[in-house]
Amino acid sequence: MSGNKQEEDPRINGIKTKIRVVPDFPKKGIMFQDITTVLLDPKAFKDTIDLFVERYRDKNISVVAGIEARGFLFGPPIALAIGAKFVPLRKPKKLPGETIFEEYELEYGNDRLEMHVGAVEAGDRALVVDDLIATGGTLCAAINLLERVGAEVVECACVIELPELKGRQRLKGKPLCMLVEYR
């Protein structure tokens, strides 16, 4: 896992072979990393969750924050297994209660990530989960939201990293754990 290549867990290659790369989606030039094919293989999906759970179960994580929408596929199973609460970080206007938001940059323009007020408390130890890290903009917004309410972000966890986009450097010094690199 992560940057440690000495002994790769044998389950990781099984997961990597299940990821489908779709060229020119959503637009020309993008090699889209499709994780839905991992979800179609119960063993690969279970291995993905198990790898993260094994890493985090003894780290006293009290909240798993998942980024809409593909972070919702991986975050809740991890949260359930380690006994943490799950907090969805959502696009604007989806969360019904009082929210705080953090803006982040897209290629053209900005977007916002929202979190419910009161979901995360000062002193919570948080894990942020998404399917993939590219530029790191969304994860950085997630870290900001959690820190603004006084949580400590312990780590970010992603199935896939696109290392050439250097997202790892945009995580405000927080470590990243990923399973599969795509170059």
Add this chain to the structure above:
Amino acid sequence: MFAVENGLQGDPRLQAISDAIRVIPHFPKTGIMFQDITTLLLDPVAFKHVIDIFVDRYKHMNISLVAGVEARGFIFGPPIALAIGAKFVPLRKPGKLPGRVISEEYELEYGNDRLEMSMEAVKTHERALVIDDLVATGGTLSASINLLERAGAEVVECACVVGLPKFKGECRLKGKPLYVLVEPSQLD
């Protein structure tokens, strides 16, 4: 059919689940008492009860596919799929899924929306479960059933955490049974 009508009468887990759901009045518009399940997700014990009850029901029904409706179906579907050894298939808003998809239109109060599913997700004759957080009109679930059936799956049941009282008894959606844990919570 509600859980209380099918063997879980008096099960304290159902009260815990109900108590953990927050009601937000007049969201997204006046008159709607929105059932906010995010507070349920903040209670690991209650969240686990939801999954356990569904897993107990479905683990021996030979379900090979759990389909979850974007986005809150993504929260409940995968834990169930993982526990029963089924695959998980996301049913998504238009344009989100890569590759070849099939799509189904359904009615909203004003206008229509579309749900998409990957064409590679389903093998013929697979036994499928559809999951969403809440059922109101049944429009989204009906569209989901259509997608799965068009791809050759057999939809065994639809399951939701919350459902309007009209879904009591032998209520079916497009001929498929519906299983619901709790009725909508009320404001205190």
